[in-house]
Amino acid sequence: MSKIDKDEHSGVETTGHEWDGIKELNNPAPRWWLGVFVITVIWSIGYWVVYPAWPTLSGDGERGGTTGNTGWTQYSQLAESQAEIMARRAAYLDRFDAATFEAIQADNGLYAFALAGGASAFKDNCATCHGTGGAGASGYPNLNDDDWLWGGTVDAIEETIKFGIRANHDETRFSEMPAFADIFAEDEISDIADYVLSFSTNTIYPTRGKTLYDEQCSLCHAEDGTGDRFQGAPNLSDAIWFYGGKKGEIEAQIRRPKHGVMPNWNVRLSDSTIRQLAIYVHSLGGGETE
Amino acid sequence: MYSKHAALEKNSILMLIFVVITISIGGIIEIVPLFRMETTIEPVKGIRPYTPLELAGQNVYIREGCYGCHSQQIRALRDEVERYGHYSLAAESMYDHPFQWGSKRTGPDLARVGGKYSDEWHVQHMINPQSLVPESIMPSYPHLSRRVLNLADIGDDLIALRAVGVPYTDEMISSATQDAYAQASQDSDYLDGLFERYGEKVVARNFDGETHTSEMDALVAYLQVLGTMAELQDYKHDGSKRSGQ
Numbered sequence: 001m002s003k004i005d006k007d008e009h010s011g012v013e014t015t016g017h018e019w020d021g022i023k024e025l026n027n028p029a030p031r032w033w034l035g036v037f038v039i040t041v042i043w044s045i046g047y048w049v050v051y052p053a054w055p056t057l058s059g060d061g062e063r064g065g066t067t068g069n070t071g072w073t074q075y076s077q078l079a080e081s082q083a084e085i086m087a088r089r090a091a092y093l094d095r096f097d098a099a100t101f102e103a104i105q106a107d108n109g110l111y112a113f114a115l116a117g118g119a120s121a122f123k124d125n126c127a128t129c130h131g132t133g134g135a136g137a138s139g140y141p142n143l144n145d146d147d148w149l150w151g152g153t154v155d156a157i158e159e160t161i162k163f164g165i166r167a168n169h170d171e172t173r174f175s176e177m178p179a180f181a182d183i184f185a186e187d188e189i190s191d192i193a194d195y196v197l198s199f200s201t202n203t204i205y206p207t208r209g210k211t212l213y214d215e216q217c218s219l220c221h222a223e224d225g226t227g228d229r230f231q232g233a234p235n236l237s238d239a240i241w242f243y244g245g246k247k248g249e250i251e252a253q254i255r256r257p258k259h260g261v262m263p264n265w266n267v268r269l270s271d272s273t274i275r276q277l278a279i280y281v282h283s284l285g286g287g288e289t290e
Numbered sequence: 291m292y293s294k295h296a297a298l299e300k301n302s303i304l305m306l307i308f309v310v311i312t313i314s315i316g317g318i319i320e321i322v323p324l325f326r327m328e329t330t331i332e333p334v335k336g337i338r339p340y341t342p343l344e345l346a347g348q349n350v351y352i353r354e355g356c357y358g359c360h361s362q363q364i365r366a367l368r369d370e371v372e373r374y375g376h377y378s379l380a381a382e383s384m385y386d387h388p389f390q391w392g393s394k395r396t397g398p399d400l401a402r403v404g405g406k407y408s409d410e411w412h413v414q415h416m417i418n419p420q421s422l423v424p425e426s427i428m429p430s431y432p433h434l435s436r437r438v439l440n441l442a443d444i445g446d447d448l449i450a451l452r453a454v455g456v457p458y459t460d461e462m463i464s465s466a467t468q469d470a471y472a473q474a475s476q477d478s479d480y481l482d483g484l485f486e487r488y489g490e491k492v493v494a495r496n497f498d499g500e501t502h503t504s505e506m507d508a509l510v511a512y513l514q515v516l517g518t519m520a521e522l523q524d525y526k527h528d529g530s531k532r533s534g535q
Binding site for chain 1: 319320322323324365367368371372373375377405406407408409410411414415421422423424425
């Protein structure tokens with residue numbers, strides 16, 4: 001214990017503590033700081049009146065608490081904010097929903113609206129698989145080219161997005177190539193792969209490969225390898241490969257085919273957004289007319 | 291007034307009493323209303339406890355520290371609802387112990403990631419994220435495919451969760467390991483029991499495509515159920531009425 005005394009130099013009282021001859025001045029907190037502190041306390045009272053603040057035991061009110069005299073909640077704020085953007089979109093959306101694709105394409109404003117909405121929804125939902133620019137990856141189709149598994153018209157793209165591929169929906173697009181590992185011998189698979197490659201490379205193919213292909217593969221992929229979109233059978237003649245175009249990759253796909261899944265987006269996105277997406281994807285480069 | 295403070299500082303028992311009083315005031319006001327959980331949890335249909343496999347997946351999620359970069363809470367803000375879907379409800383994390391709301395998003399929010407991508411995508415993305423999203427900075431987790439999932443003790447996890455209020459039944463606990471293996475295969479004989487205990491909506495399939503049941507199976511099963519339980523089409527926000535779910 002040391003006694004409280006005044007510092008000689010500044011004339012301020014010390015706290016009475018001393019360490020190796022160093023004493024601590026007992027200056028009061030700055031007055032402006034105290035003032036701000038008091039103001040925040042007073043401010044909080046106003047806050048309690050206006051906003052939901054105090055929890056209660058009654059279970060009434062917003063999440064069981066006082067509601068504030070304005071009735072503000074984060075949910076009403078969200079609803080207002082959504083209503084505001086919907087009102088701004090409504091100028092386009094009503095016409096957009098009613099118009100055919102041809103009419104949308106002919107109307108610069110509507111077409112720009114579709115592309116802008118589609119581009120933003122694409123980044124949030126599609127880019128993770130199909131790439132930011134729609135270039136895809138192995139097993140996830142490139143959307144920039146004109147090779148379509150299930151069709152490249154706006155309507156076909158819209159249906160694919162809406163119901164997905166091998167997704168959990170009754171109307172989903174579905175195809176399943178059988179696994180040929182147990183049906184063909186290894187050298188037969190090799191011959192078929194050579195024949196499949198010959199469609200796009202103009203190489204000489206083994207006749208046995210052609211025979212086997214015509215028997216087993218042509219029903220879906222067509223005799224000339226151009227595929228069948230109705231069944232979702234890929235075009236094998238265009239040098240665009242879904243799971244890789246090396247001979248080994250083609251053989252692997254004949255033995256035990258991979259079957260990709262695309263979710264049905266109708267549970268997550270509105271019909272209008274899906275249509276915007278379809279028009280956006282259609283515009284990337286390979287969009288087809290009827 | 292300042293000098294009277296000295297009396298408190300110099301008497302440890304008096305100091306202790308005043309500290310307890312001060313902290314209690316704040317604590318009681320914040321905590322006591324939560325004892326009545328029905329005032330904080332919205333009534334929404336469809337929420338069920340995690341299946342044993344999903345729970346094993348959540349354990350992997352926690353062990354790998356996924357919460358460090360991914361939140362599981364969609365806030366009631368327009369841009370979040372536009373991007374991720376319906377804002378998160380308290381009911382949707384009421385069986386999470388600990389909850390996985392997170393506090394930072396380096397990667398995207400995962401509260402509604404269930405069903406957004408295919409199983410194959412999740413597996414490939416976990417093994418090598420940059421092969422699918424070149425601009426991603428997520429680390430790779432290839433070991434999850436190799437590590438065989440330890441399910442022998444998963445029933446103990448259910449017991450622990452029941453102790454903190456998750457309504458697991460004795461039957462769920464005794465058949466936990468069996469249910470977990472059943473969910474990780476498409477054609478198990480025990481699937482009926484799984485659906486009976488956890489509902490028809492449970493997704494059972496070979497999540498990682500491999501023959502063994504790996505940690506990847508569990509993690510993908512967990513990710514694929516996130517945000518899919520609540521029947522949000524029937525949910526109406528009503529701030530004035532709260533009742534037990």
